[in-house]
Amino acid sequence: MRHSIIRKPLLRKYFISTDHKVVGLQYAVTSLVFLLVGFLLMLLARWQLAWPGTPVPLVGAWLGEANAPGGVILPEFYNQLIAMHGTIMVFLAVVPLAVGAFGNYLVPLQIGASDMAFPRLNAASFWLYLLGGLVMLAGFVAPGGAANSGWTSYPPLADLATTGQTVWLAGMLCIIVSSLLGSVNLITTVVQLRAPGLTWFRLPFFVWAQLVTAFLLLLAFPPLQAAALLQGMDRLAGTSFFLPTGLVVSGQAVAAAGDGSPLLWQHLFWFLAHPEVYVLILPAMGIVAEVIANNARRPLWGYRTMVRAALFLGFMSFTVWAHHMFLTGMGTVLSGFFQATTMIISVPSIVVMTALLLSLHRGSIRFTTPMLFALAFIPMFAIGGLTGLPLGLATTDVPLHDTNYVVGHFHYVVAPGTIFALFAGIYHWYPKVTGRLLHDGLGRIHFVGSLVAMNGIFLPMFVQGLGGVNRRLYDGGLQYAHAHGLAGLNVGMSYAAWLLAAVQLVFVVNLLMSLRSGRMAGDNPWQATTLEWTAAPTPPLAHGNFASPPRVFHPAYEYSVPGAAADFTPQNEEVG
Amino acid sequence: MAEWLPLAASAEAAGIDAELGLVHLLMLVLFIGWGGWFAYLLVRFSRRASPRASYAGTRGRVAMAVVALVAVTELTLLAAVSLPAWRARATSVPTDPGATEVRVVAEQFAWNIHYPGADRRFGRTALALVSPDNPLGLDRVDPAAADDVVGVNELHVPVGRPVIVYLSSKDVVHSFTLPEMRVKQDVVPGTLATTWFTPTRTGRWEIACSQLCGLAHYRMRGIFTVDEDAAYVSWLGEQAPFARTAPAPGR
Numbered sequence: 043m044r045h046s047i048i049r050k051p052l053l054r055k056y057f058i059s060t061d062h063k064v065v066g067l068q069y070a071v072t073s074l075v076f077l078l079v080g081f082l083l084m085l086l087a088r089w090q091l092a093w094p095g096t097p098v099p100l101v102g103a104w105l106g107e108a109n110a111p112g113g114v115i116l117p118e119f120y121n122q123l124i125a126m127h128g129t130i131m132v133f134l135a136v137v138p139l140a141v142g143a144f145g146n147y148l149v150p151l152q153i154g155a156s157d158m159a160f161p162r163l164n165a166a167s168f169w170l171y172l173l174g175g176l177v178m179l180a181g182f183v184a185p186g187g188a189a190n191s192g193w194t195s196y197p198p199l200a201d202l203a204t205t206g207q208t209v210w211l212a213g214m215l216c217i218i219v220s221s222l223l224g225s226v227n228l229i230t231t232v233v234q235l236r237a238p239g240l241t242w243f244r245l246p247f248f249v250w251a252q253l254v255t256a257f258l259l260l261l262a263f264p265p266l267q268a269a270a271l272l273q274g275m276d277r278l279a280g281t282s283f284f285l286p287t288g289l290v291v292s293g294q295a296v297a298a299a300g301d302g303s304p305l306l307w308q309h310l311f312w313f314l315a316h317p318e319v320y321v322l323i324l325p326a327m328g329i330v331a332e333v334i335a336n337n338a339r340r341p342l343w344g345y346r347t348m349v350r351a352a353l354f355l356g357f358m359s360f361t362v363w364a365h366h367m368f369l370t371g372m373g374t375v376l377s378g379f380f381q382a383t384t385m386i387i388s389v390p391s392i393v394v395m396t397a398l399l400l401s402l403h404r405g406s407i408r409f410t411t412p413m414l415f416a417l418a419f420i421p422m423f424a425i426g427g428l429t430g431l432p433l434g435l436a437t438t439d440v441p442l443h444d445t446n447y448v449v450g451h452f453h454y455v456v457a458p459g460t461i462f463a464l465f466a467g468i469y470h471w472y473p474k475v476t477g478r479l480l481h482d483g484l485g486r487i488h489f490v491g492s493l494v495a496m497n498g499i500f501l502p503m504f505v506q507g508l509g510g511v512n513r514r515l516y517d518g519g520l521q522y523a524h525a526h527g528l529a530g531l532n533v534g535m536s537y538a539a540w541l542l543a544a545v546q547l548v549f550v551v552n553l554l555m556s557l558r559s560g561r562m563a564g565d566n567p568w569q570a571t572t573l574e575w576t577a578a579p580t581p582p583l584a585h586g587n588f589a590s591p592p593r594v595f596h597p598a599y600e601y602s603v604p605g606a607a608a609d610f611t612p613q614n615e616e617v618g
Numbered sequence: 619m620a621e622w623l624p625l626a627a628s629a630e631a632a633g634i635d636a637e638l639g640l641v642h643l644l645m646l647v648l649f650i651g652w653g654g655w656f657a658y659l660l661v662r663f664s665r666r667a668s669p670r671a672s673y674a675g676t677r678g679r680v681a682m683a684v685v686a687l688v689a690v691t692e693l694t695l696l697a698a699v700s701l702p703a704w705r706a707r708a709t710s711v712p713t714d715p716g717a718t719e720v721r722v723v724a725e726q727f728a729w730n731i732h733y734p735g736a737d738r739r740f741g742r743t744a745l746a747l748v749s750p751d752n753p754l755g756l757d758r759v760d761p762a763a764a765d766d767v768v769g770v771n772e773l774h775v776p777v778g779r780p781v782i783v784y785l786s787s788k789d790v791v792h793s794f795t796l797p798e799m800r801v802k803q804d805v806v807p808g809t810l811a812t813t814w815f816t817p818t819r820t821g822r823w824e825i826a827c828s829q830l831c832g833l834a835h836y837r838m839r840g841i842f843t844v845d846e847d848a849a850y851v852s853w854l855g856e857q858a859p860f861a862r863t864a865p866a867p868g869r
Contacts, residue, residue, distance in 0.1 A: 117833040165699040192830045198807055199790040230766055259750040286808020288745045291789045304791060304806050341673040343678060346642040369804045372812045374705045381700060385692040392688060396681050406670035421653060437703040438638045440802050508622040510797035512828050516836040522795050524624050602671040
C-alpha cells in the first residue's frame with residue numbers, strides 16, 4: 043500500500059490530473075511561491091522605508107531604470123510594490139493556500155469522499171487561478187508598470203492609472219471566477235459526499251470552517267466581479283461608473299461623461315473585502331482547532347458552540363463592510379449601524395478563541411511543532427482582533443484611519459495570525475501528503491524565528507500609527523515633522539523582515555529536504571481521530587483515497603474517552 | 619497614552635484621546651487577562667504536568683460569562699461613548715457667528731486654500747475657468763470673488779474660535795488630516811465634505827494627506843498655522859485678494 047509520491051510519470055500525475063489531492067498540491071506549491079513573491083516585494087519596499095533614497099543592494103541593478111534608476115526605488119515603483127504586495131498576499135497567496143490547498147486536499151479526505159463533487163471544475167479552478175496570477179505578474183512589464191493604486195484600487199485614482207491597472211482587473215476577473223468555481227464545488231462536496239454516519243455535527247471543525255468560507259466567497263465575490271468589470275469599462279470603454287462630473291487632473295479636464303460615484307466602488311470593494319477577512323481567518327481557525335484538539339488530547343470544548351459561532355461570523359461578515367469608510371462623510375445613523383455590527387462580530391471571534399483555550403483546560407498538551415504554531419496563533423490573532431476595536435469605533439478611527447496602526451492591525455490578523463495557522467497546518471499534514479515528517483529541530487527554529495521577526499515588524503506599527511504616521515508613504519513619513527521621531531523604527535522593522543526571510547529559508551529547506559530524508563510517518567503519526575488519518579493510507583490512494591469507503595461512528599474529536607484502549611478513538615472505529 | 623499621540627491642540631482632541639485611552643485600557647485588560655490564563659493553561663496542562671487528559675474537560679461557565687461581559691462592555695462603549703461622540707463630531711456643525719470658514723480644495727499633490735475675504739462669501743467657481751494661475755476656477759466677474767484669498771499649502775487659522783473647513787477634491791480621493799487637531803476627513807471628488815475644529819493653542823504644524831493619491835502622495839504636505847487673532851488678521855491682510863492677482867498674460 044505504501045507508495046512514494048515521486049514515482050509515476052510526472053506530467054500525468056502533477057499537471058493534468060483532476061484528483062483533488064493533486065489539485066490541492068498544485069494550489070499549495072503555487073500559493074507558497076506567490077507567498078514568497080509577495081514577501082520579496084515587501085522586502086524591497088522595506089529597504090526603501092528603512093533607508094529612503096539609498097540604492098537597493100544586490101538586486102537594485104535588476105529592477106530596471108524605469109523603476110529604480112541606479113538601484114534607488116522611485117515613488118512610482120514603490121506604489122507598485124505595495125499595491126502588488128497586498129494583492130498577491132491576499133488573493134494569490136494566503137486565500138489560495140488556506141482554501142485552494144488545504145480545502146481541496148483535506149475536505150474530501152476528512153469527509154470520507156473519494157474526490158470533490160466536480161473534479162474537472164476543480165482543475166479548472168486551479169488553472170484559472172494560475173492564469174490570474176500570471177496575468178497579475180505580467181502587470182510589471184506593462185507600460186508604466188504594475189497596478190499602483192493600492193490593493194483597494196480606489197477610483198478615480200485607479201480609473202486614471204497606467205495600463206497596469208487594466209492588467210490588475212483582468213487578473214482579478216480570473217481569480218474571482220476561479221474562486222467561484224472552487225466554492226460551488228466545495229459546498230456541493232460537503233453537502234453530498236459525506237461518508238455514511240458522518241452527520242453534520244460529526245464533521246471536523248475544519249470542514250465547517252471551509253464550508254462557511256466557501257459561502258462567503260460565493261456570495262461576496264460577485265459584487266467585486268461586477269465592480270471590476272465596471273472599472274474596466276471606465277478605463278477602456280469611456281463609461282463613468284466611478285467618475286464624478288468635473289474632474290480636473292493636472293490642470294486638464296478629464297474627458298468623461300461624469301455623474302459617477304467613487305464611493306460606489308468603495309462599497310462594492312469592501313462588500314467583498316470585509317468577508318474576505320473572514321475567508322482568511324475561518325480556515326485558519328479550522329486548522330488551529332484540529333491541531334489543538336489533537337495535541338491537547340481531548341475533545342474540542344463547545345464544538346457545537348464553535349460551529350454556531352462560525353456560522354454567525356459568516357453571516358455577520360456581510361454586514362460590517364462600511365466600517366472601512368467611516369471618514370468618507372458618514373452620518374450618525376449609518377455609522378451607528380456599522381459600528382454596532384462591528385462590535386457584534388467581535389463576539390463570535392472571542393467565543394471561538396475562548397473555546398480553543400477551554401479545549402486546553404484539563405488536556406495533556408504535546409508541544410509538537412504544529413502545536414507551537416497553532417498556540418501562537420491565539421495571542422497573535424488576539425492582538426489583531428483587539429486592535430480592531432479602536433478602528434471599529436468611528437470616533438477613535440479618526441486619528442488612526444489610514445495610519446500604520448491599521449497596517450499593524452490587519453497584519454497581526456493575517457501574518458502571525460492566519461499564516462501561523464497555515465504553517466501549523468503544513469507541519470501537521472505534510473506527513474499525510476508525503477509519508478514523511480518535517481524535521482522537528484528546523485521546525486522549531488522556523489517557529490521561534492518567525493514569532494520574533496513578525497512581532498519585530500508589526501508591533502512598532504502601532505506606535506507609528508498612534509503617532510499619526512500614515513501608511514503608503516514612500517519615505518516612511520520623513521516629509522512630516524510629526525513622523526520624524528517614529529520613522530527611525532523602520533530600520534529595526536526592516537532588520538526583523540530580513541530575519542523573517544532568513545527563517546523562511548530554513549522552512550523551505552525543511553520542506554524540500556524532508557521529502558527524501560524526513561522520518562517515516564506511518565499511517566497515523568499524530569494519533570489523530572479524523573478520517574484522513576484513520577481511514578486512508580498515508581499518502582492516500584491516488585484517485586479514490588480510501589481502500590474501502592469509510593463508515594463513521596463517532597464525533598470528530600474523541601480523545602481520551604474513558605475506558606477506551608487508546609487515548610484516541612478513530613471516527614471510523616466500529617462500535618463494538 | 620498621551621505621550622504616544624501627536625500633541626493635542628484642539629477642543630475636540632481631548633474627547634477623542636480619552637476614548638482612545640479607554641479603549642486601549644480595555645484592550646490591555648483583555649489581553650493580559652486572556653494571556654495570563656493562556657500561560658497558566660500551557661504550564662498546568664502540559665503533558666509533563668498533566669499526563670492524562672480529561673474527556674469531560676471543564677464546563678467553562680466562568681469563561682463564557684466573561685465573553686458575555688466583554689460583549690456588553692463593547693456595546694456599552696459604543697452606546698455611551700462612541701455614538702454620542704460621533705454625533706457631535708460628524709453632524710453638529712458649529713453655528714458660532716465668529717467661526718472661521720475656509721474652503722480647502724485638494725488636488726494631486728497640493729492643498730488649495732480659499733478664504734472668503736471680508737464679505738464672508740466665497741466667490742463662484744467654474745470648471746471652465748480653471749487655469750494654471752486660477753487653480754480653483756474662481757469667477758473674476760463675481761463680485762463676491764474679488765476679496766477672496768487663494769493660496770496653496772498654507773492654512774492659517776485663529777486660535778480659540780471654531781474653524782469650519784469645506785472640503786472638495788479636483789481629481790482623486792485625498793484625506794485632509796490635521797494630526798494635532800485630531801481631524802481627518804476623506805475628500806471624495808464629486809462630493810463636498812465639511813469638518814471643523816476649535817484650536818486651543820497656537821503653533822505651526824502640518825496638513826497631511828492620508829489617502830493614497832498617486833506617486834507624490836508621500837509629500838502632499840501643507841503648512842498649518844494656528845495664530846493669535848491679531849497675527850491671523852495681519853497675515854490675512856498681507857495676502858493679495860483675488861481681484862489684485864493678475865491673470866497670466868494672454869488671457
